[in-house]
Amino acid sequence: MLSYFKGAFFFTLVCLALAVWLGWETTGNVVGTAGVLWIVLVLSVLEVSLSFDNAVVNASVLKEMSPIWRRRFLTWGIAIAVFGMRVIFPLLIVAIAAHLGPIEAVKLAAGNPAEYERIITSAHVGIAGFGGAFLAMVGLKFFFDRDKEIHWIGLIERRLASLASVHAIEIGVVLLCLYGVSLMIDDAEALTFIVAGIFGILAHLAVEAVNSLLEPDEHAAVGGAVRSGLAGFLYLNLLDSAFSFDGVIGAFALSNNIFVIALGLGIGAMFVRSMTIMLVDKGTLAQYRYLEHGAFWAILALAAVMLLSARYHSPEVITGLVGAIFIGLSLYGSSRWNRRHRASDEECGTLEDCRPVRPDGKALDR
Numbered sequence: 001m002l003s004y005f006k007g008a009f010f011f012t013l014v015c016l017a018l019a020v021w022l023g024w025e026t027t028g029n030v031v032g033t034a035g036v037l038w039i040v041l042v043l044s045v046l047e048v049s050l051s052f053d054n055a056v057v058n059a060s061v062l063k064e065m066s067p068i069w070r071r072r073f074l075t076w077g078i079a080i081a082v083f084g085m086r087v088i089f090p091l092l093i094v095a096i097a098a099h100l101g102p103i104e105a106v107k108l109a110a111g112n113p114a115e116y117e118r119i120i121t122s123a124h125v126g127i128a129g130f131g132g133a134f135l136a137m138v139g140l141k142f143f144f145d146r147d148k149e150i151h152w153i154g155l156i157e158r159r160l161a162s163l164a165s166v167h168a169i170e171i172g173v174v175l176l177c178l179y180g181v182s183l184m185i186d187d188a189e190a191l192t193f194i195v196a197g198i199f200g201i202l203a204h205l206a207v208e209a210v211n212s213l214l215e216p217d218e219h220a221a222v223g224g225a226v227r228s229g230l231a232g233f234l235y236l237n238l239l240d241s242a243f244s245f246d247g248v249i250g251a252f253a254l255s256n257n258i259f260v261i262a263l264g265l266g267i268g269a270m271f272v273r274s275m276t277i278m279l280v281d282k283g284t285l286a287q288y289r290y291l292e293h294g295a296f297w298a299i300l301a302l303a304a305v306m307l308l309s310a311r312y313h314s315p316e317v318i319t320g321l322v323g324a325i326f327i328g329l330s331l332y333g334s335s336r337w338n339r340r341h342r343a344s345d346e347e348c349g350t351l352e353d354c355r356p357v358r359p360d361g362k363a364l365d366r
């Protein structure tokens with residue numbers, strides 16, 4: 001198992017060395033350097049704990065991709081995750097919000113971190129609308145599926161699956177949520193929130209469109225595999241971006257230094273990617289039939305928290321705890337199903353009068 005995390009551990013050592021150098025350069029003393037190192041470690045742990053559901057969802061997409069695209073996701077994807085979302089994205093927000101050029105935004109982040117923090121925090125309403133809407137689309141798309149045969153929370157999931165015949169129902173649900181939250185905030189921010197949410201929906205639709213355009217051609221196996229891998233690669237990186245929005249903003253509670261935040265969250269992102277590869281190779285999703293369901297319920301919970309954060313602040317610890325509860329309950333439910341199914345197989349043996357078992361584990365009458 002540790003072999004999956006060799007790259008993550010090496011990356012961690014490099015980042016910690018950079019943190020020590022950064023701490024010494026900015027503080028000039030051992031205590032200040034130790035403080036910077038501690039913040040980087042805390043941020044990395046928080047990122048991992050908050051992103052386990054991300055790893056499970058990534059694994060559900062990655063299992064359909066070829067090994068070469070899995071490696072590209074782990075290598076090229078980490079550059080996008082660390083430098084794209086943890087460095088360039090916050091700088092881009094500041095540049096747009098403060099009407100600055102790229103160079104001026106970098107100078108502001110390095111020379112006046114307090115003002116940099118103020119600007120990026122002030123953009124939280126738009127970030128909440130975009131990220132919340134995108135994640136809500138991801139979660140609802142999983143449950144509004146007529147072909148979905150396995151249901152964890154059957155009373156709810158079966159009804160959601162039956163509503164999938166209503167065309168684009170998930171878009172209607174997300175739009176209603178955006179409108180409902182917009183009524184809770186100031187008019188000026190409401191417009192920003194709704195527009196950002198609409199772009200979040202459009203971003204999901206764009207990924208779906210790319211996936212359709214790059215859909216594998218059954219008559220060209222090799223080219224089809226490449227196109228399918230590219231579509232999945234784009235989708236996974238956009239999904240990771242949506243997951244990281246809240247973490248990037250929340251990281252300012254510990255530090256307003258963009259480079260410290262990038263190092264801490266970058267370590268966490270690398271471990272999440274390694275965890276994703278392990279889940280795929282070990283076949284964990286197949287062993288625990290409800291784990292994927294738990295992850296998507298966690299995504300819907302995170303989407304709700306992000307949308308409501310435009311009005312109500314929620315500590316990142318609460319967000320992570322909700323996701324962990326869904327993951328834990330789905331693992332428990334999967335283990336129970338496995339035990340019942342195994343006991344049923346052992347009890348039946350080779351008898352022909354054993355009753356078939358439904359996807360939820362209950363026996364069917366003949």
